[in-house]
Amino acid sequence: MAKKRSNTTSKTRKPVSKKKGISKKKQQKRPILRFIGQAAVVMFLLGCLFFILVFLGVLGPVPSKTQLHQINNPLASEVYSADGKILGRYYVENRSYATFDEISPNVIHALIATEDARFYEHRGIDEVALARVFVKSILMRNSSSGGGSTISQQIAKNLFPRSNFGPFSMPVNKLRESIIAYRLERIYSKDEILALYLNTVSFAENIFGIEVVSERFFSKHPSKLDVHEAAVLVGMLKANNYYNPRTHPERSLGRRNVVIDQMVKSEYLTEEKAAFYKEKPLGLRYRLISYNQGPAPYFLEKLKPELLEWCKHNTNENDEPYNLYTDGLKITTTIDYNLQYYAQQSVKEYMKNLQKVFDNHWKSRDIFKENPAILKSAIQNRNTSGASYGEELKKYSEKKQTTLFSWDGLKDVNVTRLDSLKHYLKILNAGFIAIDPHQSTLKAWVGGIDYRFFQYDHVTAPRQTGSTFKPFVYLAALEENIEADSYFVNQLKVYEEYNDWTPRNSHDSYGGYYTMKEALAKSLNTVSVEVLLEAGINETIDIAEKLGITADLPDYPSLALGVASISLKEIVEAFAGIVNDGIPVKSNYLVQIADKNEIILETFHYDLENNPVVSPENCRAVINMMQAVIDEGTGRGIRTIYNIPGDFAGKTGTTQNNSDGWFIGITPNLVTGCWVGANDPRVHFRSTTYGQGAYMALPIVAKFFHKTYNDRSFAYMKNSKFAQPGEEMLAMLSEPGYKEVLDIEKREFNLASIFGKKNKEEELKKGQKPRQEQPEEKGQIWKKIKSIFKKK
Known part of the structure; x- marks a missing residue:
């Protein structure tokens, strides 16, 4: 009986011992799960804290809705001719502003197809694009997957530059830009956001905005841009100097065709139309209009002091004096654009020829040896150190790399300062x-x-x-x-x-x-x-x-x-x-x-x-x-x-x-x-x-x-x-x-009998020199003549 009881006991103990084993495993897992849970909570709380810190602007200013309503980029003030054409700009950033209606649909389509294909489907943050970037770029290490920033986020980056927070720079800046982008989408319409982007983005040659870049490279208003022209400008956004169509035409042409392909992919163009535009040359009509290189730079310099004085005495919407360089004033003048162009063209055409004549005229002779005082006074006029002429002259023997003006194009040369000075002194x-x-x-x-x-x-x-x-x-x-x-x-x-x-x-x-x-x-x-x-x-x-x-x-x-x-x-x-x-x-x-x-x-x-x-x-x-x-x-x-x-x-x-x-x-x-x-x-x-x-x-x-x-x-x-x-x-x-010989009888009536002197004609005939009269005497003589022989 005892033995039987013992067996029963052993049978009943086995499941007990089994349960105890399971309990031990669970007990071992619980700390891990608890740690993961606690870590998740901490991460969530840190994430919330991080978001709050960024949202509140502790980690860099985040503009409020009110501030975003009043976005005020530095805008160049523009000077116009009487017929409405731009003569030049005063600026900190060479930027102008074009409304959405003033921008060709070709530009809009090229931009969306290339930079943000789901632009009309998101509210500032494209979760699909972010997921794609996370999987392809981060997990699969595929650098060709594209970026995840929307046009709105790029605006945020352009308007409110990123700050350096060390290893946290990327997450801080990305979150900040996402918050700004979300706010922008709640304030502005999609069309307004597109216009805002195109007016703030930088292009090649340190210019900002679609209007300036359109004028620079195609000499036309952005509303007139054709598909292939729009594709060139939008293509530049990937790397503006690398794809500069003036300095790197082949790269620009290849990038343009990529943009056209993207427009086909987004169904803005048919394959046939794309093929047609891809066959076109770049077609640049480069025209540099800046502060000092437009069609009227000297006139703009003449005008500037008067405009600055005007700005001092007139206030903007913030009740502050206008800033000529940042407030985007539009100044209309009496200058006729075509007459200004013809004048500048005539000066350049003839002066180029005249300078050749002048250089040949002095080719066999040295004007500075014949008149050393020319160089001496030029050097002394530039002497600000107070050194003697001899000491100052020594400085002009040093060679340096410089760019010299010439009518055959700018020349990069390594010359002495003295040779450079002589060169410019001989320019007409x-x-x-x-x-x-x-x-x-x-x-x-x-x-x-x-x-x-x-x-x-x-x-x-x-x-x-x-x-x-x-x-x-x-x-x-x-x-x-x-x-x-x-x-x-x-x-x-x-x-x-x-x-x-x-x-x-x-x-x-x-x-x-x-x-x-x-x-x-x-x-x-x-x-x-x-x-x-x-x-x-x-x-x-x-x-x-x-x-x-x-x-x-x-x-x-x-x-x-x-x-x-x-x-x-x-x-x-x-x-x-x-x-x-x-x-x-x-x-x-x-x-x-x-x-x-x-x-x-x-x-x-x-x-x-x-x-x-x-x-x-x-x-x-x-x-x-x-x-x-x-x-x-x-x-x-x-x-x-x-x-x-x-x-x-x-x-x-x-x-x-x-x-x-x-x-x-x-x-x-x-x-x-x-x-x-x-x-x-x-x-x-x-x-x-x-x-x-x-x-x-x-x-x-x-x-x-x-x-x-x-x-x-x-x-x-x-x-x-x-x-x-x-x-x-x-x-x-x-x-x-x-x-x-004068007919004295007809014209002067015998002056000798009137004024008691010999007839001048008779004196001349005899070879005598006529008596020289004082100026005051002559005036009196003429008055007497007028009184007697005044024509009726």
Whole structure:
């Protein structure tokens, strides 16, 4: 019995021991599960804490909904021509803004297909894309799986740059961008987000936004972009400099075709259409428009101080002064885009040719050896250290790698500073300006040949004017009642009362008698001085000042020969006053300023002068005289070489030693002026053949009008007519311009019997030198003549 009990006991103990074994395993697993559970809870809590820290901006600022409503990227202020084309920008970032409606659908489709195919299906965070990236990129190590960032997240990254948190940088920044993206999607529509992205994303060459990049590479507004063009620009976003179509066309073409394939995959294009666009070349029309490299860089520099002053006194929506570089102002000017383009093109075309002539002219001679003072003064002017000239000169022997300007393209060379200085001292420069004389509006402004290398503006720089000043002398004579058909002797004369000064004609030819019209056409210095003295030096200065010339004008007879230094702008404005019937012209150029939303902030109104300061009749007579300059005088190249039609007046100007070449070209609707020379007046042509205004400056004006008149929109100018003086004045202006010997009986009635002196003609016939008269005596003589022989 005992044995039997023992068996029973053993049987009953086995299951007990089995249960105890299971319990031990469970007890062993429980700490692991408990640890995993606890770890999960801790991770969850840490994740929540991490999210809260990021959400609250502890780990970097996260913009609120209010701030996102007021996204304010630095926007370039843009300067526009009168016809609405962009002339240039002022910026910190070269960025402009285009609305969704102003962007071609081709750009939108290319962007979505390439950057965010599920854009219209998510709310800022694409979980499907994130899962794909996690599996393929992280688990399978496939780098070609693409990114998981949505367009909204990329906006967040562009607008609010990432911060460095060491090993936590990626998760912190990604979560922060996801929060911002989610908020953006709740604030803005999908179309607005697309526009926001395209206006904030950076492209190649340090430019931002679809509008600027579209203008840069295709010279068109983003609304006009075709499929293949849009694909080029969107393709650039993968690596903007690597796929720059200007510097890496083959890479750009391959990337463009990838984008087109993506558009097919997203069903924005058919296979046939894709094949058609992939066959097209890149088709770049590169046009650099930035602050200092657009079609009007010198004008923008001239405008900048006035705009900065305006910004100081006007406040934006935040009640802060406007910032010219970040607030996206839209400034409209009077500049005509096509005229500005023709002016700049004419300057560059002719100056390239003239520089070759100049270099060949000095090819066998060293201008710096012949005149060492040129280099010496240039080095001393750049000396800011206070060192002696010898010490400073030593620094110019060091070679360095630099980029030099040349008309054949920029040259990267290794040269000494001295060679570089010589190179730039021998470069000829130019200034050009065009003004509407009746509206007093500026139409074109070219201050130099290349703003990148030559910032000095030759429109505002004073230079000696040469014979360009003579029309003001003749206008003063008419104002002083010297009749237009008066004759003046062309003789080499010593003016004893002015330190034995003797003015000479450029061709050294003398003899005979000339009317003012003929003397102006031939640009005779001898006659011009006589006319000045007859009219009165102070009276001539007064006329010039009334017409707007503020430069210092010397009280000396050489004033007639243009020894005064006057800016191109001032002298052209003064000529515009003559065309405007004696009403002074002060050019204006600002039309209006609007904010980034095109709300007009200020419209500029100018009080134009209405009262003439000189006789309109005399102004018309001087224009008639200047027409003779073009038809038969020193400016006849306008007709004979360049075949410019229509009413045209003008005046050439050449200064001593051929340092300055001038030409004023005048039509009824436009007054233009051009100056050409080197920065240092001692650098010049040795011969008047090349150094005269008719050779240096006239061709630029002629080219400008040739291009302008061939433009249909300006065809009306060819048929415009100058206002004519009255019949009596026209009759006097029609008198023969030259007489070898005067008929004294017909014109002067026996001056000897009136004034008690011998007839000048008789003295000349006898070989005697006519008595030299003092300026004040001559004025009295002419008044007596006028009182007796005034035409009825």
